[in-house]
Structures are given as structure tokens and as C-alpha cells.
Amino acid sequence: MKTLQAKRLANIPPYAFAEIDKAKRAAIAAGVDVIPLTIGDPDLPTPAYVVDELVRAAADPSTHRYPEYEGSEEFRSAVSAYYAERFGVKIDPKEEVMALIGSKEGIAHMIWAIVDPGDVVLIPDPAYPVYRMHTLMCGGEVYSMPLTEASGYLPDFGSIPENVLKKTKMMFLNYPNNPTGAVCDIEFFREAVSLARHYGFLICHDAAYVEMAYDEVKAPSILEVPGSKEVAVEFYSLSKPFNMTGWRIAAAVGQREAISALGIVKTNTDSGQFTAIQRAGAKALLHTPRDFIDFMNKVYTERRDILIEGLAAAGWHVPKPKGTFYAWAKVPRPMSSAQFALDLLEKTGVMVTPGSVWGVEGEGYVRLTFTLQTERIRQAVSRISDYLSEAGIRA
Numbered sequence: 001m002k003t004l005q006a007k008r009l010a011n012i013p014p015y016a017f018a019e020i021d022k023a024k025r026a027a028i029a030a031g032v033d034v035i036p037l038t039i040g041d042p043d044l045p046t047p048a049y050v051v052d053e054l055v056r057a058a059a060d061p062s063t064h065r066y067p068e069y070e071g072s073e074e075f076r077s078a079v080s081a082y083y084a085e086r087f088g089v090k091i092d093p094k095e096e097v098m099a100l101i102g103s104k105e106g107i108a109h110m111i112w113a114i115v116d117p118g119d120v121v122l123i124p125d126p127a128y129p130v131y132r133m134h135t136l137m138c139g140g141e142v143y144s145m146p147l148t149e150a151s152g153y154l155p156d157f158g159s160i161p162e163n164v165l166k167k168t169k170m171m172f173l174n175y176p177n178n179p180t181g182a183v184c185d186i187e188f189f190r191e192a193v194s195l196a197r198h199y200g201f202l203i204c205h206d207a208a209y210v211e212m213a214y215d216e217v218k219a220p221s222i223l224e225v226p227g228s229k230e231v232a233v234e235f236y237s238l239s240k241p242f243n244m245t246g247w248r249i250a251a252a253v254g255q256r257e258a259i260s261a262l263g264i265v266k267t268n269t270d271s272g273q274f275t276a277i278q279r280a281g282a283k284a285l286l287h288t289p290r291d292f293i294d295f296m297n298k299v300y301t302e303r304r305d306i307l308i309e310g311l312a313a314a315g316w317h318v319p320k321p322k323g324t325f326y327a328w329a330k331v332p333r334p335m336s337s338a339q340f341a342l343d344l345l346e347k348t349g350v351m352v353t354p355g356s357v358w359g360v361e362g363e364g365y366v367r368l369t370f371t372l373q374t375e376r377i378r379q380a381v382s383r384i385s386d387y388l389s390e391a392g393i394r395a
């Protein structure tokens, strides 16, 4: 047999979170009471009126046929209405919105639509691995923008060399940020847009957590910046704000040429998301009271505070994130991130994700999520506290 796997996969490891899932299942099978502070997936259910809408829509035979390629008019109009209401941004539902089978799918295919071999893509480090992996598969050149504590986990555009910017085709940004929990303000987006306009490249803003900001902070959409639609496309996902990760529904919004190029890849690849799911997605966008989002954010704030304040009492000082459901913590022992995560799992059953899975700058950090019930978070804190005092670490 010839070697089957394509050469373009030579530098592509299996998806890190699939591997972490495997480790979790193995520990559970071995009888460990695992507390997974690794899960980037809301634990609370989708609102009932959204589920009811899906049930109704699924019973309507008009949804049983192939969906419209670019997404149903109903869904795209709902996205446009949502952007007007939530961000004060005018979006043409026909040319500036495309329905996605989750934003992960859209992000991956957008890279295939835009990046030629040799094109530079500016990618934060640490970052969601999809940006980097698909850039590599397309033969693009990754230029890493380090996100460090000192710069508030924002990239320093001034440090990117001129010759790199000239070859840049695309830049990824993601705020509120996974994995650091950092939030940016509109001024930062203004700078990014002005850089992209000057050098003529596309910004892909991953807005998966745009609804999840705490302590009176409101996270902006990059499309709020005047002129941004000429250079920016935003990925808005229903997964995290509406507890709909399993449904696979999101939208690409903004720059027309990018949306149209994405359409060429997608119409030749998939045939769109089930129309009934799009109808339920439209329902979520148009009929969810702001109170629901506020309530969810209160739930996450309470859990965050239990986690961060509990760890601080145990001598592990982790900053309180202003957004997302992730805390980005310095490894409290002289170990690599991966060694620490493994040791903690073996000794306590608490799982955390080594920062190195998001890039070299993530080494020295672990990510802790607060998508579990408060009782479970308290148990995790208590186990970590015992572990740290046994290791001789105390405030």
C-alpha cells in the first residue's frame, strides 16, 4: 500500500480536545471521580422555546428538503436584525451574511477560500487551534502574534515587521478570548481595522464569546467600527450564548467578497444546515430576552468567583477573567503545563487543559473552565487546595 495520509497533514496533530476527551474517558473507566475543568461547552440546556421551535419546524415537510445554500432567508434576516439591535450595525442579509454549520466549519472553510500557498496569516498565540491548522493545510505561512500578560493578552501590532504585513492576506482575532479570558475594547478593533485597511488584508474576528462579558463590561463587535465591513468578517456563533453547541449553527457576517469566496468553498462541500435548525436559530436570535443572557452571565460570574477566590485562598493566584468561561492560570509548580495537568489528574481527579495546546506562548499556563455546577467547582477547589498544600505551596 502507498502511504495514504496526505503530506499536507504531516504537521497536523489530532485535534487536542479529542485527545483530552479520550484521557477523561480512560480515567472515568478506571474508576476516578473526574472533575473536568476542561469543558468549553455550557452545561445548561437550550431555552425551551428554541427546542419547541425545532420540534414544530421538523414536523413541517417544507424543511425536509435540501436547505438554501447561503442559509435560509429567515435565518439571515434574523442575524441582520440581531446585529442592528445588539450592536447598532447595519448588515445586508443577502450579501453580508452566510449561515454556517457552526463557526468552526466556517472558520476552517474561510481559510480555504482566502489563503494561497505563501500567503502570511497573522495568528495569535495562544489561540483556538483551527486558525493555525487550516492555514498550514493550505500552505499558508503562520506569523504568530504573542498574547502576553504584560500586554493584556492583546497582540502588539507595532512589533510586526513591514515586510510581513505586506505579505499578509488575513489576520485572526478572538475577543472575548479563548483561552485567556481577555476582553478588548472598541479602540483596539479600530487599530486593527486601520492596519488592515492600510495593508489590504482581511480580518477574521471570532466572536464566539461576544455575549459573555462580566463586571459591567460589554464586549464589542468589530463591525461597530466605521469602515470595518470593507476589511472584516465576523464569526457569530449561537453555540455559547444560547447553550446550543450541539446544534451546529452560526453565521459569517461582514466583508462581501470574503462571504462570496466562502460560498464557493461551501457550496462545493456541504449543502447547508437543516432548515429546521436554522428556524430555531432565528427564534433564539429574535426572541431571547436580554434577561436570559444577563442571567447566564450571572451564573458564570458566581462560578468564576468561587473558583478564583477559592484558588487564591489555597495560594494559587489567578486573575479573574472579564469574559468567556475560562481562567488562564500560571502553573503553580516548576513543571511543564502538560506534566502539571497529568499530575493533578492522577492525584486529584481534577482535569485542566495544558496551555501548550493553544501554542508555544501557552506553555507555563493551564486553562480552567467554569462550566460546572457550583458544588462541583467547590469540590475541585478543595481537592486542588489539598494537592497544593501537599506540594508545599501556600500563600
Ligand SMILES: *Cc1c(COP(=O)(O)O)cnc(C)c1O
Pocket (backbone or CB within 6 Å): 040, 101, 102, 103, 104, 105, 128, 174, 178, 206, 208, 237, 238, 239, 245, 248, 249, 250
Ligand atoms: C467554541 C468556540 C468556537 C466554535 O464554535 P461553534 O460555532 O460551536 O463551531 C469558535 N471559536 C472559539 C474560540 C471557540 O471557543
